[in-house]
Amino acid sequence: MQALGRFSRGRKVPVSAGIGLRSPHYREILETEPDIGWLEVHSENYFGRGGQPLAFLERLRGRYPVSLHGVGLSLGSADGLRHSHLVQLKALADRLESAMVSDHLCWAAIGTRHLNDLLPLPYTEEALDVVCANIGQAQDFLGRELVVENVSSYLQFSDSRIPEWEFLAEVARRSGCGLLLDVNNIYVSAVNHGFDALRYLDSIPAAAVREIHLAGFDSNGQCLIDTHGRPVAGPVWNLYGEALSRVGPVPTLIEWDTDLPPLSVLLEEAEKAQEVLSEWIATEMPDALAA
C-alpha cells in the first residue's frame, strides 16, 4: 500500500527540532511563543471532547504544526484493534488536521483488558502478519499514513526468530507505514539485549523514516529503563549523528514525561538537536541550504 499520496492535509512537520508538549507548559508556550519547529502531544490526553486541554492545543496548533503520538492503539494485539479507540483517534486527527499520527510497535491489550503500557512483541512471522494487518486497518480507517515507533524492551521472547531491526523494516515495507526511529530506545534495547545499535540503524529503510525521537533513560541496576525523565545521554547523541548519516535529516523530537523540568530545559535540549541537525545539513547537503 502506498500511503504517501494521502498524507497531504494540515501543516507538515518541518525538518527541525520539536518538543513534546506537556500540560504544565501550556501557558508559557502560548505566552512566549518559543522558537521551536513543532510540537508533539500524546493523542489519548486529548480524547476528551472539549475543555481546557483541547482549547489550548487548538490555539497552539495555529502557531506550530502538531503531531499526534499515541500510546494506546496496541498495534500488536493478536485480537485486532479496538474500534472505539480508532474512532476517537480519527476524530482528534481530523479536528486538529494533525501533521502526523504515530503509535508504537508493541502490544497493550488482549481481550477486554488494556494494560496501558508498551509491551514487547515476539518477532515471529505470526506477529508480523498481525502487526501489518492492524496497521493496514488503522491506515484505512484514519485515511492517512500511520507512523510506527520502535520501543525500548526489557525482555526477549524465546520464540523470536527475526531481529527487531529486520522486523521493523519489514513492517514498513509490507504495510506502507512510516517509521518513527526512537534513537534512545534503540540504545536502551541494544544495551539491555547486547546487540549492535549501528547494525540496527543500517537495516532501517531511510525513505520510510518520518521522525526521530530523543529522550533520557534511567537504570534500575539491572536494565536500562526508558523513563523519559532525564536529559538525552551522550551515547544517544552520538547515535543520533549516526542515524542522521543513514536516514538523512528528519524532524527530531525531544521527549520528556517524568520529572518534567522547566520549559527552558526542554528548549535547550531541542536547541542541541537543532544544532546537530543544522550542522549535518550544512556539511552533507550544502546545496539544500543554498537553495
Next chain:
Amino acid sequence: MLSLREMQIGFAAALFNPSASRQAPGIRADGISPAVRMGFYRTNVFENYRKALRPTYPAVEKLVGGGFFDRLAEEYIRQYPSRSGDVGRQGEQFAEFLRHHACAEQLPYLADVARLEWCIEESFNEQNAPPLPLQRLTSVPEEHYPQLRFLLAPSCRLMSSDFPVNRIWDVCQPTHEGQGNVDLNEGGVDLLIHRQGFSVAMQALRPGEFTMLVALSIGCVFSEAYDHAYRVDSTFDPAEFLQKTVQSGVLVDFTLAAEVHAP
C-alpha cells in the same frame, strides 16, 4: 511455540499475579530471570496507573494519606482491569471500588468524594456548548412551554450524597483556610457539577431544582419535570429556575416535543 494470543493472555495474567511469573510465557533469561524481567514491566504498569489515578483523586488522597492511597490504588488496579487505551479512563470505577472496600466502614463518605472527583474530571474534559440565547426561549409561545424538552450542557453532572460531600471536598483543597472539620450530621447534599469556561464549579441545589434537572436530563418534557419537582418542593418556582439555568449555561438547547407540531 505459543500463539501470539496465548502469549499475550499469559503475559497479562503474569503481570497481575507475581506468583504466575514463573510461567511467564517464553521469556529468555539472558542473565536475568524471566520473573525479574516481568517485574520490570509490573513496576512500570502499576506506576502508570498510579500516576493516572493520583491527579484525579486529590481529595481522596488527602483524606487517606499518600501511603494508604498507594495501597488502595494497587488493590483497585488488580480488581478493576482497565478497558480503555486512554489511561485517563482507568479511574472510572474507583468510587465503586471504595464503596465495597473495608475502609468504607471508617470512612463511609470516601466513595462519594471519589464520585464527586470523577464528575469533576469528566466535566473538565467534556464538550463545549454555546449558551442558549434567552430571546430564543422568550419567542416561544407560552402555551408551548409545558412541551419543551431541554438539553443540559454536556459538562453537567448531577450527584446526590448522604454526606456533605461538597464541604468535605472543600476542606481537602490546598487553598482551604480555616477549620478543617466537617460535621457529618450536617446531612446529605444534591450537587450540580458544571464547567463554566475552563473551570469546573459545583453548586448545592435545593431539592426542587435538583429533581427538575434530573428529570430534564433523562428526557422529561418541562411539565413532567415540573410535576416531579413540585412533589419534592411545593414552593419550587419554574420560571425562576428557567431563567437561572439558561443564564448560567446549564440548559443549552431545547426542542418542542412532537405533539406540539401535530395538526
